[in-house]
Amino acid sequence: MTKFELxxxxxxxxxxxxxxxxxxxxxxxxxxxxxxxxxEGTQVQLRRFHxxxxxxxxxxxxxxxxxxxxxxxxxxSTFILLNRQTDLHIFSHSILPELLKPQLDYIGxxxxxxxxxxxxxxxxxxxxxxxEAVEVSSFPLxxxxxxCGFLFTEKHKELNLDKEMIDFHQVPIRWLHxxxxxxxxxxxxxxxxxNKALTLPPAKRRSYAFCTDTLFExxxxxxxxxxxxxxxxxxxxxLLEKRAVETMHSTAGQAATMANLACAKxxxxxxxxxxxxxxxxxxxxxxxxxxxxxxxxEGAVFPVSTSKDN
Amino acid sequence: MTKFELxxxxxxxxxxxxxxxxxxxxxxxxxxxxxxxxxEGTQVQLRRFHxxxxxxxxxxxxxxxxxxxxxxxxxxSTFILLNRQTDLHIFSHSILPELLKPQLDYIGxxxxxxxxxxxxxxxxxxxxxxxEAVEVSSFPLxxxxxxCGFLFTEKHKELNLDKEMIDFHQVPIRWLHxxxxxxxxxxxxxxxxxNKALTLPPAKRRSYAFCTDTLFExxxxxxxxxxxxxxxxxxxxxLLEKRAVETMHSTAGQAATMANLACAKxxxxxxxxxxxxxxxxxxxxxxxxxxxxxxxxEGAVFPVSTSKDN
Numbered sequence: 075m076t077k078f079e080l081x082x083x084x085x086x087x088x089x090x091x092x093x094x095x096x097x098x099x100x101x102x103x104x105x106x107x108x109x110x111x112x113x114e115g116t117q118v119q120l121r122r123f124h125x126x127x128x129x130x131x132x133x134x135x136x137x138x139x140x141x142x143x144x145x146x147x148x149x150x151s152t153f154i155l156l157n158r159q160t161d162l163h164i165f166s167h168s169i170l171p172e173l174l175k176p177q178l179d180y181i182g183x184x185x186x187x188x189x190x191x192x193x194x195x196x197x198x199x200x201x202x203x204x205x206e207a208v209e210v211s212s213f214p215l216x217x218x219x220x221x222c223g224f225l226f227t228e229k230h231k232e233l234n235l236d237k238e239m240i241d242f243h244q245v246p247i248r249w250l251h252x253x254x255x256x257x258x259x260x261x262x263x264x265x266x267x268x269n270k271a272l273t274l275p276p277a278k279r280r281s282y283a284f285c286t287d288t289l290f291e292x293x294x295x296x297x298x299x300x301x302x303x304x305x306x307x308x309x310x311x312x313l314l315e316k317r318a319v320e321t322m323h324s325t326a327g328q329a330a331t332m333a334n335l336a337c338a339k340x341x342x343x344x345x346x347x348x349x350x351x352x353x354x355x356x357x358x359x360x361x362x363x364x365x366x367x368x369x370x371x372e373g374a375v376f377p378v379s380t381s382k383d384n
Numbered sequence: 385m386t387k388f389e390l391x392x393x394x395x396x397x398x399x400x401x402x403x404x405x406x407x408x409x410x411x412x413x414x415x416x417x418x419x420x421x422x423x424e425g426t427q428v429q430l431r432r433f434h435x436x437x438x439x440x441x442x443x444x445x446x447x448x449x450x451x452x453x454x455x456x457x458x459x460x461s462t463f464i465l466l467n468r469q470t471d472l473h474i475f476s477h478s479i480l481p482e483l484l485k486p487q488l489d490y491i492g493x494x495x496x497x498x499x500x501x502x503x504x505x506x507x508x509x510x511x512x513x514x515x516e517a518v519e520v521s522s523f524p525l526x527x528x529x530x531x532c533g534f535l536f537t538e539k540h541k542e543l544n545l546d547k548e549m550i551d552f553h554q555v556p557i558r559w560l561h562x563x564x565x566x567x568x569x570x571x572x573x574x575x576x577x578x579n580k581a582l583t584l585p586p587a588k589r590r591s592y593a594f595c596t597d598t599l600f601e602x603x604x605x606x607x608x609x610x611x612x613x614x615x616x617x618x619x620x621x622x623l624l625e626k627r628a629v630e631t632m633h634s635t636a637g638q639a640a641t642m643a644n645l646a647c648a649k650x651x652x653x654x655x656x657x658x659x660x661x662x663x664x665x666x667x668x669x670x671x672x673x674x675x676x677x678x679x680x681x682e683g684a685v686f687p688v689s690t691s692k693d694n
Contacts, residue, residue, distance in 0.1 A: 121400055144457055
């Protein structure tokens with residue numbers, strides 16, 4: 075099956091630790107590499123996990139706290155050293171290009187590629203990108219600064235041909251494309267073979283939702299309903315819910331509750347406070363509410379599947 | 385003896401690798417922590433090697449290529465999370481505060497401490513900082529953009545008291561401070577005991593020179609003459625001298641030649657091109673010219689000593 079796979083590059087919250095990197099995810103959808111957030115050191119992590127820089131054409135920055143974007147200038151700079159020529163699309167708060175402008179101007183003469191900035195809408199969901207394979211949309215989260223989550227969904231897929239029936243009805247090759255699109259087959263003698271008799275249902279569309287830095291906000295569930303893989307921040311354990319509310323973050327239990335509300339198939343938690351050396355407490359609290367939960371870890375790879383058993 | 389000790393945080397040149405970090409050094413002089421350059425990920429390295437953020441009050445940025453300063457904004461931001469109150473002095477190209485201004489303004493309301501910017505002089509040597517223990521000066525290097533090296537030297541030290549002779553002459557305690565400064569001792573009966581008879585020579589002043597990103601430039605030797613520990617970049621091996629000249633970098637052999645010209649006691653090379661998985665070729669070429677050479681490695685600690693055997 076074509077790839078739909080998440081690689082975690084960083085799992086820490088704002089304070090750095092010696093073992094964890096700040097937030098960055100790479101989502102591989104059919105060999106398109108979407109970079110989601112870009113904390114300091116993201117480019118080192120890309121190297122470490124053998125992910126090719128040149129495959130990244132879209133970068134999504136959820137919000138402008140440093141642990142989610144301070145690695146961007148380094149990556150943009152390295153693209154120059156790698157002689158990148160392809161346009162790069164960055165989806166972020168509209169102020170980000172202004173924040174980086176003096177630094178980009180300073181290296182401007184050397185810029186080998188074009189950066190195309192796309193402002194996010196922090197008030198309502200928005201379609202950000204689509205091509206023949208995938209669509210990416212954003213939806214508002216609730217944090218101390220404007221913040222978005224992102225939803226990546228495979229496009230509607232073609233019907234699968236039922237090869238036995240195609241052979242049985244001796245369907246010429248030139249018809250196959252139309253039949254995959256849903257057309258009936260009309261024989262030369264005028265007999266019509268209905269599409270249903272020739273095809274099998276398409277593979278399900280897979281989806282990944284990224285919910286970082288947010289107060290627990292039940293309303294978010296409606297935007298990510300039925301998602302296959304949900305990443306939700308879990309900065310604190312349940313005992314620190316008050317602290318979570320003060321800082322506009324979530325607890326492990328709240329992340330798991332969101333997975334339930336959204337009918338997600340699988341949950342990954344991350345964005346751990348530096349106070350947790352051992353993450354078992356967060357995992358235990360989440361699995362009590364939503365059993366199919368795993369911890370995000372640097373370098374971990376999660377294939378996105380429509381099955382509950384992934 | 386009081387500490388004068390270098391810790392290497394990063395050894396790579398501009399292109400990131402999975403194993404090496406970009407340039408950053410911490411020099412501990414009598415528990416003052418001087419940060420020299422601040423490539424991306426420096427704050428993670430500080431954590432990794434258990435170096436206390438709060439001891440850093442001076443940061444020296446040699447030049448404005450990203451691999452020497454992209455970690456600065458993250459560090460400045462983390463100082464806020466750590467509720468830093470102490471002034472922070474940054475010595476850099478005068479344009480650096482402008483490059484970071486929009487980002488600093490964006491987090492400005494939260495800034496808990498004062499940043500004091502000091503412009504470097506790229507034309508001639510300049511005293512940057514001094515206190516009772518150490519003085520720091522800069523000197524020009526030759527790179528594609530304005531670039532400085534830095535020299536850290538212990539201040540002139542007091543004479544050591546010769547305890548046996550102090551006892552023999554029954555010198556009162558109130559005299560000791562002046563004798564350490566070089567005064568003779570005048571007894572109550574008018575007899576003068578010359579200073580030389582009461583003191584031993586002071587410990588030698590120790591020094592460290594940081595020479596990053598530069599063409600091999602023999603003239604630099606005069607500014608760092610007799611240095612105890614010399615760090616000199618060695619981006620390339622000797623066979624790539626043409627490439628070194630084109631990019632205004634140095635070879636391992638040139639770094640070693642500089643150590644000889646400057647009569648350095650010990651040489652450390654670093655800033656390795658990403659092409660070198662194995663660094664032995666660089667070490668071999670350097671030691672052929674200057675035997676007391678070591679490779680900079682992430683986390684390596686080099687005590688600065690006036691002895692050749694360090």
